[in-house]
Amino acid sequence: SRSSPPQVKLYNFMAKDNVPFHSVVFPCSLLGADDNYTLVNSLIATEYLNYEDGKFSKSRGVGVFGDMAKETGIPADIWRFYLLFVRPEGQDSSFSWHDLMMKNNSELLNNLGNFVNRAGMFVSKFFHGTVPEMELTLEDKWLLVHVSWELQHYNQLLEKVRIRDALRSVLNISRYGNQYIQINEPWKRIRGSEADQKRAGTVTGVAVNMSCLLSVMLLPYMPTVSAAIQEQLQAPEECNSLTDRFVCVLQAGHRIGTVSPLFKKLEADQIEELRKKYGGQQTPEGVKAAPRGEGKADPTELRELVSRQGSRVRELKAQKADKSLIDAEVSTLLDLKRKLAQAEGRAAGKK
Known part of the structure; x- marks a missing residue:
């Protein structure tokens, strides 16, 4: 029989929907094998990360995925920092x-x-x-x-x-x-x-x-x-060795190198352009727009989208967000209202 190394501490990282299998089913299978396999000691599950006010969707082109992040020109460490800053450890985050x-x-x-x-x-x-x-x-x-x-x-x-x-x-x-x-x-x-x-x-x-x-x-x-x-x-x-005590490692007389800035400012117009680029060909909440000429937009869905987008605009105004960002969201809201009016008109004509 195999011997499980006693000094091993096994940490599993996963999304929350995988927890039942890895906390119950798989450990039970390992125990049932009676082969002294290493069992998980700590299971770390994250909640869901959403995109803006909706969900990531590769099929609809909503969200930034690994290969796209490089295309934005934003350094990898900035992505690492922000995604860990909003890491959904206790509840879903966006x-x-x-x-x-x-x-x-x-x-x-x-x-x-x-x-x-x-x-x-x-x-x-x-x-x-x-x-x-x-x-x-x-x-x-x-x-x-x-x-x-x-x-x-x-x-x-x-x-x-x-x-x-x-x-x-x-x-x-x-x-x-x-x-x-x-x-x-x-x-x-x-x-x-x-x-x-x-x-x-x-x-x-x-x-x-x-x-x-x-x-x-x-x-x-x-x-x-x-x-x-x-x-x-x-x-x-x-x-590069941390204890629980701060010690001055760079003693008097230590020579440093050339100092230069570590970060660059992100501008509102640059960010708004990226937000539009990765928003997909659909409304902000991830509902795919009807192809031209088909006229199958659902008034009920559009009302919900108008309501959510209106809330987003009000929230940005309350936060005193950048004017260009607010204007873009208002433009989206007006476009949704126009589509809703058309959809309601078509629905009324069919009755």
Whole structure:
């Protein structure tokens, strides 16, 4: 009889509709074989990911699939980030072009990218590319405690396979870093007294070490971005090992490389063009439009579509979304209303 390795922990990842088979039927079959097979220890199931307000459909050309994602020109790591940010771990979630744009521009560009870039630029501009001496104050030590807490939380969440929530801890650390820089203003202190210059050095040194930590925490989520940060910082290989405690790996005297921006802004017109391109030849909710001349559109379905599209327009206006996005959705709503009027006219004529 085969021997199941006792040190193996088997994790299964799947969509929720596969759970009954892999949690009951297949394990029972393995037990029935009486051959000491390895049984699943942790079964991780995701809910459904929807597309905009409807469903993905290859047959109708609705949604972005693997081969299409490359065609959009949006880097693979941005796709990885957003799909994990909205990962349907506890309930169904939706992919949204507008939300993708907002998360890229706020969380990646203005939060994470802004912090990493500023920390590196301060080292390059103020300290000739060399990590300065750090004399930690009580304020700095409190920051290290907060970062260590987020790091510990990140590790615990990944152990529980709560991948989406662990990503929030990464973004929280870069938020702490941005606040730390804003409060201490090293760009001002570097022109001040000797004490101010030392303070600017400490803040810069701590910030660039936080960037190094973020590069490691990002590795499972954004491998290309992680590698780019480490190349810019010339981070040593030993930094790629996480404990529950934040340690400054880049010591005073460490030389960093060339610093450059990590992310680009996504523009509303670019995103709207992509949304239209991958919306298929049908109404937004995934109902296929009737071919020209057939006149078989169902008034009941169209009323439902008009209602949903009206709700979408109201929601976007309440969110004060970009005008071009709202105008496009209004245009779709008017087109649906026109089709509904035609369908109701035909239905009345048949009675």
